[in-house]
Amino acid sequence: MQPLIYLDYNATTPVDPRVLEAMLPYFKEKFGNAASRNHRFGWEAEEAVEKARAQVAAVLGASAKEIVWTSGATESNNIAVKGAARMYREKGRHIITQVTEHKAVLDPCKYLEQEGFRVTYLPVNRNGRIDLEQLRAAMTDDTILVSIMYANNEIGTLQPIAEIGKLCKERGVLFHTDATQAFGKVPIDVEAMGIDLLSLSAHKIYGPKGVGALYVRRKNPRVRCEPVLHGGGHERGMRSGTLNTPGIVGLGAAAEIAAAEMDSEGRRIAGLRDRLWNGLTEKLDEIYRNGDPEHCVPGTLNVSFAYVEGESLMMGFENIAVSSGSACTSASLEPSYVLRALGVGEELAHSSIRFSLGRFTTSEEIEQTIKQVTAAVQRLRDMSPLYEMAKEGIDLKTVDWSRH
Amino acid sequence: MAYSDKVLDHYNHPRNIGTLDKNNPRVGTGIVGAPECGDVMKLQIQVDENDRIVDAKFKTFGCGSAIASSSLATEWVKGKTLDEALQIKNTAIVQELALPPVKIHCSVLAEDAIRAAIADLKKKKAAQQPG
Ligand SMILES: Cc1ncc(COP(=O)(O)O)c(C=O)c1O
Numbered sequence: 001m002q003p004l005i006y007l008d009y010n011a012t013t014p015v016d017p018r019v020l021e022a023m024l025p026y027f028k029e030k031f032g033n034a035a036s037r038n039h040r041f042g043w044e045a046e047e048a049v050e051k052a053r054a055q056v057a058a059v060l061g062a063s064a065k066e067i068v069w070t071s072g073a074t075e076s077n078n079i080a081v082k083g084a085a086r087m088y089r090e091k092g093r094h095i096i097t098q099v100t101e102h103k104a105v106l107d108p109c110k111y112l113e114q115e116g117f118r119v120t121y122l123p124v125n126r127n128g129r130i131d132l133e134q135l136r137a138a139m140t141d142d143t144i145l146v147s148i149m150y151a152n153n154e155i156g157t158l159q160p161i162a163e164i165g166k167l168c169k170e171r172g173v174l175f176h177t178d179a180t181q182a183f184g185k186v187p188i189d190v191e192a193m194g195i196d197l198l199s200l201s202a203h204k205i206y207g208p209k210g211v212g213a214l215y216v217r218r219k220n221p222r223v224r225c226e227p228v229l230h231g232g233g234h235e236r237g238m239r240s241g242t243l244n245t246p247g248i249v250g251l252g253a254a255a256e257i258a259a260a261e262m263d264s265e266g267r268r269i270a271g272l273r274d275r276l277w278n279g280l281t282e283k284l285d286e287i288y289r290n291g292d293p294e295h296c297v298p299g300t301l302n303v304s305f306a307y308v309e310g311e312s313l314m315m316g317f318e319n320i321a322v323s324s325g326s327a328c329t330s331a332s333l334e335p336s337y338v339l340r341a342l343g344v345g346e347e348l349a350h351s352s353i354r355f356s357l358g359r360f361t362t363s364e365e366i367e368q369t370i371k372q373v374t375a376a377v378q379r380l381r382d383m384s385p386l387y388e389m390a391k392e393g394i395d396l397k398t399v400d401w402s403r404h
Numbered sequence: 405m406a407y408s409d410k411v412l413d414h415y416n417h418p419r420n421i422g423t424l425d426k427n428n429p430r431v432g433t434g435i436v437g438a439p440e441c442g443d444v445m446k447l448q449i450q451v452d453e454n455d456r457i458v459d460a461k462f463k464t465f466g467c468g469s470a471i472a473s474s475s476l477a478t479e480w481v482k483g484k485t486l487d488e489a490l491q492i493k494n495t496a497i498v499q500e501l502a503l504p505p506v507k508i509h510c511s512v513l514a515e516d517a518i519r520a521a522i523a524d525l526k527k528k529k530a531a532q533q534p535g
Contacts, residue, residue, distance in 0.1 A: 335442065
């Protein structure tokens with residue numbers, strides 16, 4: 001048995017032992033409800049929750065009062081997109097987003113279309129970035145919200161957030177960014193970047209699953225969102241429900257560690273990522289990097305291996321955990337819509353693997369991955385009719401395939 | 405999703421990978437599927453003078469179940485007459501490999517590949533018939 005190697009940090013991360021340590025008391029002796037105002041148990045929980053609020057706010061350059069706790073980025077995105085649209089529907093009915101957003105933004109937008117909102121889905125370029133001129137041109141007097149993610153989960157591409165924020169300010173349009181894959185990995189400053197709403201999640205930064213936050217600007221302008229969950233009026237009425245104290249403590253601790261180690265960890269992980277790419281390109285021809293090599297989070301490497309299908313490739317290194325954009329690995333039986341939006345051909349989308357590296361990735365693991373992936377690609381190319389045809393000089397685009 | 409032991413076995417030890425000379429009059433070649441759909445199978449058969457299949461080879465671009473389906477198909481056609489080979493049904497492949505519902509199309513493709521190879525062989529023969 002080969003040792004297991006985890007290279008799927010964009011899907012989720014293990015909880016950092018330091019984070020777990022911080023959380024444990026809040027499962028045990030400090031179990032109080034942060035909303036209990038008249039005894040020590042409640043005060044203890046409230047104090048912990050407020051400390052975490054300050055920890056998360058500090059990473060964003062925000063004030064603690066602007067942080068709303070949620071169950072994760074899916075919920076944060078829902079509150080931001082649906083909540084802001086509904087709150088400001090008298091001002092306008094137009095929303096702008098882009099095609100490679102996570103489903104947790106796209107699906108709320110689709111839902112709002114049924115409620116009478118109009119949504120513009122901006123295209124992206126070959127590297128996955130939007131065009132600022134297209135954004136500017138899409139804005140109308142009816143536009144109330146722009147929602148553009150900071151970093152993409154499949155390809156790691158970073159959007160020009162500060163420039164987008166500036167455009168939104170000029171037009172008086174609210175700006176939401178899904179920063180789930182960027183938070184704790186690249187610097188964020190909600191003031192300098194003109195961000196009004198920002199979603200983040202603990203389990204992508206070595207915190208626990210099922211907890212996240214939404215940053216909601218309180219000044220210039222004061223932003224309000226209609227709640228998605230109605231109830232006891234917690235979190236300034238924006239998100240009712242008893243707070244998940246251990247989870248929130250974990251998110252606060254994880255955020256603080258991520259910010260403190262961002263520079264050194266980012267450099268180390270980017271180095272490993274570059275080594276992985278270079279190691280693969282040294283040994284294999286016709287492999288393509290999807291995304292933006294310059295504007296990218298440190299740990300993400302998305303590669304298409306021409307002539308081999310992604311799922312069968314993953315079977316070739318079962319001890320290495322990665323993701324694929326192949327249709328065979330998705331519930332929809334469609335290849336990755338993100339890669340398709342970049343203009344990656346369907347056959348290359350089927351051939352894609354996402355390697356996402358993180359805090360506990362070692363250079364031995366990367367060397368092992370290069371070795372095993374190379375061997376698997378070579379073996380599958382030897383049994384690929386497409387590789388054989390390409391080597392015979394047949395242009396695969398001119399073949400009349402029997403579609404099924 | 406976990407793979408059945410038989411799919412894993414064919415994936416790890418594919419039978420009859422390779423290429424026969426497609427210009428040989430006794431060789432039939434079937435290529436089915438499309439790269440955009442994520443699977444392409446090439447299946448070749450070679451017959452003796454009595455139209456009995458004496459050799460079969462395949463190459464497949466596709467998921468593990470597609471590779472296993474075509475590998476199994478080459479095993480099953482060997483030794484059969486063309487008519488017997490035409491009797492091979494995708495449902496038998498599904499059963500043998502314990503394919504889940506989402507992978508049934510792989511077995512369909514393998515059946516199509518057998519049919520396409522036989523059709524190619526028959527076309528070649530018809531073209532050779534004098535007069
Ligand atoms: C960009 C992005 N947005 C949103 C989510 C959803 O986050 P959560 O799992 O916290 O709901 C994810 C994670 O899958 C993500 O990568």
